[in-house]
């Protein structure tokens with residue numbers, strides 16, 4: 002199954018990168034780190050659409066059967082860098098595509114606004130955002146080895162299983178057409 006993880010985290014070694022790495026390794030999914038995608042601040046000018054980095058980013062999203070979108074919560078929303086990255090996409094790449102959402106947050110009940118923000122934006126692409134979603138606080142990570150504790154691992158697994166179910170449903174619908 003071709004599932005693409007989009008890592009909207011910025012610092013190397015940050016928790017957003019850790020969880021991206023964890024999921025990519027555990028399930029052998031492809032990952033796209035937005036910091037490495039080299040997309041400029043979007044101006045909407047025509048020449049930006051012809052940049053190799055933009056074309057390759059759009060192709061990778063287009064080819065994926067499902068997406069796991071991961072962002073840190075920054076001031077009550079997704080990271081600005083991730084929003085800028087997503088603005089290069091359109092419903093052409095995302096319409097009806099199953100998308101799972103995961104936010105990293107600072108604790109103190111943060112993270113839900115990031116999830117809601119990503120859900121609203123994905124709705125703008127007509128993506129099929131699945132019901133299960135996760136916030137991972139610093140407490141979810143074992144600081145000694147950077148791995149997730151058992152309970153959050155279970156949540157991630159449940160979310161991945163739900164995403165796979167929606168990808169299978171999409172594939173089934175496509176064959177029935």
Ligand SMILES: Cc1cc2nc3c(=O)[nH]c(=O)nc-3n(C[C@H](O)[C@H](O)[C@H](O)COP(=O)(O)O)c2cc1C
Nearest residue numbers: 010015016017073074075076077105106107111112
């Ligand atoms: C600029 C900035 C804004 C933040 N705003 C929030 C916030 O609104 N709510 C929250 O729960 N955490 C907030 N945090 C904490 C981060 O979401 C948290 O530390 C997260 O793990 C950062 O991801 P990283 O570990 O990949 O860098 C903020 C952090 C930064 C740097």
